[in-house]
Amino acid sequence: MTTHPGFVFNFQVTKAAEKDKQIVFAGHSSGSPIAIYATVWFLEEYIRSNKKQTSHPPLCLTFASPLTTDHTFCHAVQREGWSDCFVHFVMKLDIIPRILLAPRSSTTELLQKIPRFLDPHHKADEAKLASIFVNVMKNASCVASYAACALTGSKHTLFDTMSRFIKLSPYRPCGKYVFCTETGKLVVMKNPDAVLQLLFYSLQIESETELQKIAVASLKTHWTYKDALDKSLQNLPELPLSSDDTIDIGASLNDLNLCPTARQCLRAAGVSEKQKVDNQKKSVHKKDAINKALKALDDYRTTSENDGVGYYDAFKMQKKEEDFKANVKRLELAAMWNEIIEMIKQEQLPDKFEAEKEWIELGTRFRRLVEPIDIANYYRHSKNEDAGPYMIKGRPRRYHYPQRWREHAEQLERDSSGESCFWAEVEELNIASTNKKAPWKEIENRVLTLEKNLRKWYDKKEVEKDVFLEKSTLVKWWHTLPDNHKANSCIKELIPS
Known part of the structure; x- marks a missing residue:
């Protein structure tokens, strides 16, 4: 007779919650969505329902998580005030957090081959990787550009027309994002519109000659989170996860190598967020x-x-x-x-x-x-x-x-x-x-x-x-x-x- 793993998981979480312990759900790569939805389950089961008492909200830590949450999911999480429970770490060069901004049909092959990169003797097809990299970033460009047009109110544009014929990815960022730069600095961002823009603009190539090199690096980076973040995670409570987005961005724009267009998009995201707050203040009257x-x-x-x-x-x-x-x-x-x-x-x-x-x-x-x-x-x-x-x-x-x-x-x-x-x-x-x-x-x-x-x-x-x-x-x-x-x-x- 075997016990269903779901029952064991539920039992372990319940036991920890009864002892009023901090519950942390964590996942890397394709395991991240499981951590995200387990966190939502806990929030619904223990926080929102008020049926079970715990004084500690859960914490969800993901590393290299592909985007798997859509606009409706993000709206619900933010409506409940749960955004701070989700912290996503993203390496600047990692392609996987961006990969589902492209149609599934064009990325299935890459997703199936990712485990092979654990094998140090595996030699990647650099030309094919470069092709997939370009495809992902082109689709990410469409999504980011369409979102930027919406932020600025410029919906009657080429991207608005294109969106009627090209099915854009429905996935959007949700929670806090910690971007890890090549210099080791951490950029914390909570504004989902700004995060979407950074996912695209922080992974750009300066010339065609380095395309294959960056494409290979974008997958190898996927497996470097432990070494890159080991020191930071030891001091997790000290990370500026609640600091002001503007301060963090302003201090680290150079480390992200953002172009003027990227900075304009980030500014538009900030203005949009501020306008919402201003509108709410006006509604009070x-x-x-x-x-x-x-x-x-x-x-x-x-x-x-x-x-x-x-x-x-x-x-x-x-x-x-x-x-x-x-x-x-x-x-x-x-x-x-x-x-x-x-x-x-x-x-x-x-x-x-x-x-x-x-x-x-x-x-x-x-x-x-x-x-x-x-x-x-x-x-x-x-x-x-x-x-x-x-x-x-x-x-x-x-x-x-x-x-x-x-x-x-x-x-x-x-x-x-x-x-x-x-x-x-x-x-x-x-x-x-x-x-x-x-x-x-x-x-x-x-x-x-x-x-x-x-x-x-x-x-x-x-x-x-x-x-x-x-x-x-x-x-x-x-x-x-x-x-x-x-x-x-x-x-x-x-x-x-």
Whole structure:
């Protein structure tokens, strides 16, 4: 009988974590991705879930790691604030960290032959190595140039056109990178856009005559990390892994032999990062305006409830001046949140923005107060007859995003936080039952699901009691349901008789 190695690994990690030890995952070359994903597993299992206690975040050290993380992965890691857990060491001449910037079809042969270089008697085909080296660096050039155009806002360029026909590598840097120069200096960099540029520009040849020499060196260097970094790793806590990127770059540009174009790209990466932070600071000023408008809608809701009509139905009927004013606030809030969501889509805000507690709470309050009257407006103008149901065709991104933030932060099931949009289902079920478009058996499960959710949200105070006022659309529709269903309904005690 054998024990699965995964079980042994899990047991060892659990035992070490229980003793509150620092967990370090490390890997070289193709073993690096395993270390990366093991670190993410630990972060999810022990840090984010809060199910298991440990005071030490894990540390992932990789050496000569090929890029295996894409933009989505990097966004998630940065959103959670986990970037500092990943430290990648890259030798200036090593081709392997750049190799997956080229199509897999053109690098498979090289990847298969890499182990042979462990054999000191193996003689490499220098011409073939040079060909593969050129191919990798040409593709790296396309990726870096396209990324640089995006940083500077120059998307309508040759590279933008080329990207429609040439499939660029999806892989991007994630975490801190430590570039090891030929003089033994270490350049620490955290900005992923700057790292991508350095991966390309720090491995350049000055003339065609040294191509084969550099190509061979780019593979031999892959096996020199132990000797080159042995002293540095002995003093790992003293490495400037948390220092300012600009200082490190400025002190070591000459050691990396960067050309003026490379320096411009690094500068653009720094400017882009700073602009995101500035945009976030500006968005803070929107909070006051958002809260003020939400307060006005909250007062409108209270006034409507005092009149015996829920604010959903009051807004839908639009009989009073207060209803008109509420609509103005709805439009103001929609404009402010549309601007924020567009900035997120255009990657003009830091990745951590979506995980900030204040914005998650503000987004949740915004959804619960504004989306119901957005739905009321949608069905008041019969937009469903032209565009279809609100949840399928009409729901704006300004509600999707904050809902997703909350579900992720609180580790809820996807789409379980629909307390702000249940009115759309009420409207659709009302249409189906009132107009006899669907027999009871066809909508029964939908009704049961809606009632179950309403009960849960009401008990958790996520929907207000005005939903169940006698003149409410929900209550009027519920009274039309079959008597045997109403008798056993989980919300019957909330419904006025």
